[in-house]
Amino acid sequence: MIKEQRYVRELDKPRQRTIPLAVVATVLFFLLLLRLWYLQIIKTDEYRAMSENNRLRFLPVAASRGALMDCNGEVLVNNRPSFSLAIIPQEVGDVAATLDRLAALLKLDRDELLERWEKSKGRARYYPVVIAANISREQVEMIEENRLRFPGVEVTMKPVREYLYKNSAAHLLGYIGEISDKELDDPGYGEYNPGDYIGKNGIERAWEAELHGNDGGRQLEVDSRGRVLRVLSEKSPTVGNSLVLTIDGRLQRIAEAAFGAQAGAAVVMNVTNGEVLSFVSSPTFDPSLFAGRIPPEIWKQYLEDKRHPLENKALSGQYPPGSTFKMITALAGLEAGVIDENTTIVDPGYYEMGNHKFRDWKPGGHGIVNLRKSLKESCDTYYYKLGEKLGVDRIAAMAERFHLGQPLGIGLAHEKKGNVPTTAWKLKRFGKKWLPGETLPVAIGQGYLLTTPIQLASMVATVANEGTIYRPHLVKRVVDPDGKTIKEYGSEILGTTGVSAASFRKVKQGLYAVVNDPGGTGANARLWDVKVAGKTGTSQVVKLGEDRKRAVAYQYKDHGLFVAFAPFDKPEIAVAVVVEHGGGGGAVAAPIAGKILRGYFDLKKPQQPPKQKNAAEQDETPQGAEDDAALPPRDAAPLRRDEE
Amino acid sequence: MIDRRLVTNFDWTLIGIVCSICLVGVLNIYSASAAYKLVGAPYYVKQLNWMIFGLFISLMVASLDYHILEDFSYWFYGLLILLLLAVLLVGKRSLGATRWLNLGFFTLQPSELMKIGIIITFARYFNNYHAADGLTVKDMYFPLAILAVPALLIMKQPDLGTAMLVVLVALSMAFYVGFRWSTIMTFALVTVPMGWFAWAVYMKPYQKNRVLDFLNPERSRLGSGYHIIQSKIAVGSGGVFGKGFVKGTQAQLRFLPEQHTDFAFSVFAEEWGFVGALLLIVLYLCLVLWGLNIARRCNDRLGGLLAVGVTAMLFWHISINIGMVIGLFPVVGVPLPFFSYGGTSMITSMVGVGILQSISMRRFMF
Secondary structure, eight states: OHHHHSOOOBOOGGGGGHHHHHHHHHHHHHHHHHHHHIIIIISHHHHHHHHHTOEEEEEEEOOOOOOEEOTTSOEEEEEEEEEEEEEOHHHHOOHHHHHHHHHHHHTOOHHHHHHHHHHTTTSOTTSOEEEEEEEOHHHHHHHHHTGGGOTTEEEEEEEEEEETTTTTTHHHHOOEEEOOHHHHHSGGGTTOOTTOEEEOSHHHHHTHHHHSOBOEEEEEEEOTTSOEEEEEEEEOOBOOOEEEESOOHHHHHHHHHHHTTOOEEEEEEETTTOBEEEEEEESOOOGGGGGSOOOHHHHHHHHHOTTOTTSOHHHHOOBOOGGGGHHHHHHHHHHHTSOOTTOOEEEOSEEEETTEEEEOSSTTOOEEEOHHHHHHTTOHHHHHHHHHHHOHHHHHHHHHHTTTTSOOOOSSTTOOOOBOOOHHHHHHHHSSOOOHHHHHHHHTTOTTOBBOHHHHHHHHHHHHTTSEEEOOBOEEEEEOTTSOEEEEOOOOEEEEOOOOHHHHHHHHHHHHHHHHSTTOTTGGGOOSSSOOEEEEEEEOSSOOOSSOOOOOOGGGSOEEEEEEEEOSSSOOEEEEEEETTOOOHHHHHHHHHHHHHHHHHHHTOOOOOOOHHHHHHOOOOOOOOGGGGGOOOOSSOSSOGGGO | OOOHHHHHTOOHHHHHHHHHHHHHHHHHHHHHTTTOOOSSSOHHHHHHHHHHHHHHHHHHHHHSOTHHHHHHHHHHHHHHHHHHHHHHHHOEEETTEEEEEEOSSSEEOHHHHHHHHHHHHHHHHHHTOOOTTOBOTGGGHHHHHHHHHHHHHHHTTTOHHHHHHHHHHHHHHHHHHOBOHHHHHHHHHHHHHHHHHIIIIISOHHHHHHHHHHHOTTOOSTTTTHHHHHHHHHHHHHTTTOSOTTOOHHHHTTOSTTTTTTTHHHHHHHHHHHHHHHHHHHHHHHHHHHHHHHHHHOOBHHHHHHHHHHHHHHHHHHHHHHHHHTTSSOOOOOOOTTTSSOHHHHHHHHHHHHHHHHHHHTTTTO
């Protein structure tokens, strides 16, 4: 056995050291006993009195949440005081009888009171349980008058969230709600107590730490009748910080109104810094309902609405970008040298690859098509051919340079990343090789491509500013309760595309034509005083076979898309509009974008119509295009044809 | 296979004391959790299961010759350091700290194992290191290094209580080996500024709060000091003979926090009074003194070191926990061995008892 071979060391000095250790241990235990003697024998009467007659009560004082303001300082979300009815478990005695009397006196639903009371089982007995929130002043008075009949019942005042514009920007602002047991266990919510209200969605959730403030409270020693004997400790609440958002409340409401009853999303972004000016997901909901019990009929209505009001479509909705993606395919072609602005094709209305015919949306075809016309009329055949030459990986590489297929990090929960397919992606996802025929739908923004509206806005903003990708952001400043700015958020550049300015200009000319040239698909977004450039898109929800029969149910109808930026010469804002199941983008999405752009420029104080100077500043020359010949009269032509 | 001498020398005193404490603990948990509404097995039944399982483990450990601990001590130490690192990287978060590793079928708390790990590692180190006239500062460089790594990793989780225990156990063992006076003086001169640094730079606000709460329970932070006040009321109101089993108002009305785990002693002191508390503390004192006795009568150096290490671990748990619930120490969340509800603490303590038993049984063999 091992132990026989082992050299065992003699125990030497340490052996005696067990004695001092024993002495130390005995002395320390003796100290514990001494302390117990002091507590249990000398001071026992005092402590016994405290444990028998007196109770410690804790009265929380909720902090006011910080306000949310739009970029002009207009308050969007605020608080108003509200009263709630609470029971302190250790003092109430007969709960059932108390609930009976309360329900009778205040004309409240007893079952509801009971339900909330039951939920509190297992919590500390000194902590008040809210059994009815938001009670009226009359009810408060009735309780106060009958105080003596209701031992252990307290009226507490706390601030309630008020959304001043009701449903406006609900998905962005989010809502608050009572903290759940799961969240209470989450260390991120360490400082909270049961019954606290915290941000559950949107900005309210993402910025909870700034907005919440610090709750205060008082530790009271009360007698058996609930009378305060002394205040053991007190802490006053601190109001949360307020946020100044990048959103313009007025523009937001204009954009929401433009949707009417249609479902969809719109994002308006400043192209020079990534500030989000509007963030629409339609239809919307009433965030104030989430702070309490949502009336079941409204809840049912939200859930059953096939337009999904609770879904944040601007951030979590993933749509094939449709023809709006053609600007990416075009840039990929230009940068790769596969096409230039003069490359033309003849479009018979379809593109043949192998023995398969890929159809253009226009049955007869577009005739002779160059780059400008391909964008203006959204010619599919042009991009089928370009896509085949480029291959999917070169298209995907360009899309990724625009941060498509990756979350932009706007800072709200549930941001989706979309999808940009590559050969490697397909191999990994499906274990199959990419087929050449699958590239063609991708080239026109269909197939496995998915984008969110916020990505589309960022994409067109990047085209507008010719290559800089800004992180879209929603908060301009954090302001403390005294109105002092604590933090300021400027623009953050996520990257640059590395695409040459020349290529951008060529594509932008095409986008200009989409809105302003006769036969352009985006004419519905045209403004009389500001030059708009954009691109329509229609993304198929389901493949409907060759002759797409249009008599289909709502959920199978196409999504209409439109992306735009303006003014053309010196871009300020980018807009992306998606109308779910609305049909063609030019018909449904472009008018909404037009209204939003109209709203933006109207709000911006009516400015002088573009002067001659604008035209002179322009350093690019239009590239030959046969359909330019029939330009309609305009206030100021962006293309100086006469000087050519 | 099993040497007959092992059976004849089985240390019944040790097992007797441990079982008595455990059973009192189970009864107390029954009372402490009587006010709980529960799904599943009640806590006292679970604790009884842990106790039996723990005794089984302790017998397994006892049946091994403790000298094998020396052979794998550094491997064990290395493995535990890796696990502690893993906790920080991929650990499971719960109650504001990352202490657990999810191994699929159960969760492991490496910091708890580190208590045993540091005992074995230090025992091996000092077993092979001779310091005839007591340890000099230089002699402590290496031991302090192997102590600092796990202590800092545990502190980072953050688990101040366990980190403190690991350090205390290790230092107790070094003390057993013996210091020179000059060494003690030097350490005093170093630790005071370091303590200041820890306070000013390293400690989390909640840790500082706990220390400040301890110094002044009436501090104004929301709800802080509440635990101590309620615990003191419970203990104090128990008086000489206590309020009786399952009759403690503080416990039954659930004024006490974590009353079946860290504050189990308060429940006991409330219901059994000073007399009960005295008996329990005497039982614990017997356990500690018996552990030291095992160290004293053991004839080889390694056994002595291991026995002192295990005894120190139990001793510091006991005094910190009781000191905490009666307001002598800050609330650091240290369980009372064999008494607080919880499998992890039970297993760790029982492994320690197993080591003690192993040493005790083999006292005539070397």
